[in-house]
Amino acid sequence: MKRIYDFSRNPAKRNYTISDLQALKGTGKKLSMANPANAPELRACIEAGIDLFVVGGDQIDEVREIAPHHFTGVGSSWAQFGSTAEILDHAFEMMRKGGDLYYTLRSFETMETLAREGIPVQSHIGLIPTFSHYCGGLRAWGRKADEAMQIFETLKRMEDAGVVAVEAECIAEEVLEAVNLKTSIVTFSLGSGNAGDAVFSFVADICGEASEEDKPPKHAHSFGNVGRLHKQVHQERVAALKEFHKEVAATNFPYPETNVTMHDGEKAKFLEALDKWAPTHS
Structure with a gap:
């Protein structure tokens, strides 16, 4: 050097x-x-x-x-x-x-x-x-x-x-x-x-x-032969996208384990508040 x-x-x-x-x-x-x-x-x-x-x-x-x-x-x-x-x-x-x-x-x-x-x-x-x-x-x-x-x-x-x-x-x-x-x-x-x-x-x-x-x-x-790997990656990408599209169309995805949920007891409080909600006017 x-x-x-x-x-x-x-x-x-x-x-x-x-x-x-x-x-x-x-x-x-x-x-x-x-x-x-x-x-x-x-x-x-x-x-x-x-x-x-x-x-x-x-x-x-x-x-x-x-x-x-x-x-x-x-x-x-x-x-x-x-x-x-x-x-x-x-x-x-x-x-x-x-x-x-x-x-x-x-x-x-x-x-x-x-x-x-x-x-x-x-x-x-x-x-x-x-x-x-x-x-x-x-x-x-x-x-x-x-x-x-x-x-x-x-x-x-x-x-x-x-x-x-x-x-x-x-x-x-x-x-x-x-x-x-x-x-x-x-x-x-x-x-x-x-x-x-x-x-x-x-x-x-x-x-x-x-x-x-x-x-x-x-x-x-x-x-x-990196081209072979590129082809494999493309095929894997297409297969994954197809599966995603199929699951969305079937209303299966998002899966429960991928979703965010409210803390225990918070849903009931929220729905009660939602039912009681009324718009306020100035």
């Missing part, structure tokens, strides 16, 4: 620092990375030993309460803000709240603006679902040499802009392997093989929460 000051200049500790991640390149050590979406998932990731987190901006307060020492990236979606000034303000807010890395999909100029202010910037290469309109839908990247070179050139442009890390999504494994040691940028592999500095996957995919109808992508390997 490393002693640091966070970006609000508060004393803190982290399991990994940015310097640690950069020093991993070429060592062969791989870190695990996941995106816990709520408190139970956060606690599960901590207990499981997951190294790095990435979360939405509305989660950072909860993360720092439950996982104060975990390296955590946070950021904004592409269309969340309209201007670089708004993104910069949001980035500062996320850093003040304990973020360790700020994710943005915006222009090289925006990335450079953030980096110039000392904000550690993460971006995204390869398949970017937000921009899938431009490439004919969701697909793998870098299977052809010219596209592989585009990936490398984009990575170097990001490096020149001051980007610290990227999510490398659905890139041919050979491409990430070839470019990873030619850049100082830390790479988080999502569906891009084992060449990244960290391997990222979604909690829902790791835990097997998707249904068969969801058709998870090729890289979404399930190490569990």
Whole structure:
């Protein structure tokens, strides 16, 4: 555990620092990375030993309460803000709240603006679902040499802009392997093989929460079957609600043991007073 000051200049500790991640390149050590979406998932990731987190901006307060020492990236979606000034303000807010890395999909100029202010910037290469309109839908990247070179050139442009890390999504494994040691940028592999500095996957995919109808992508390997438990919980919930509805319709519920009753002797007093009651008029 490393002693640091966070970006609000508060004393803190982290399991990994940015310097640690950069020093991993070429060592062969791989870190695990996941995106816990709520408190139970956060606690599960901590207990499981997951190294790095990435979360939405509305989660950072909860993360720092439950996982104060975990390296955590946070950021904004592409269309969340309209201007670089708004993104910069949001980035500062996320850093003040304990973020360790700020994710943005915006222009090289925006990335450079953030980096110039000392904000550690993460971006995204390869398949970017937000921009899938431009490439004919969701697909793998870098299977052809010219596209592989585009990936490398984009990575170097990001490096020149001051980007610290990227999510490398659905890139041919050979491409990430070839470019990873030619850049100082830390790479988080999502569906891009084992060449990244960290391997990222979604909690829902790791835990097997998707249904068969969801058709998870090729890289979404399930190490569990939480979906089966979700289905069981749903079935139990429906069964309980049906029984409740049936008992209400039959005038059986509420049951005597669930009801509140008056103290002994109080009912008779109340009914007598009720019988004698007459409205008073001013």
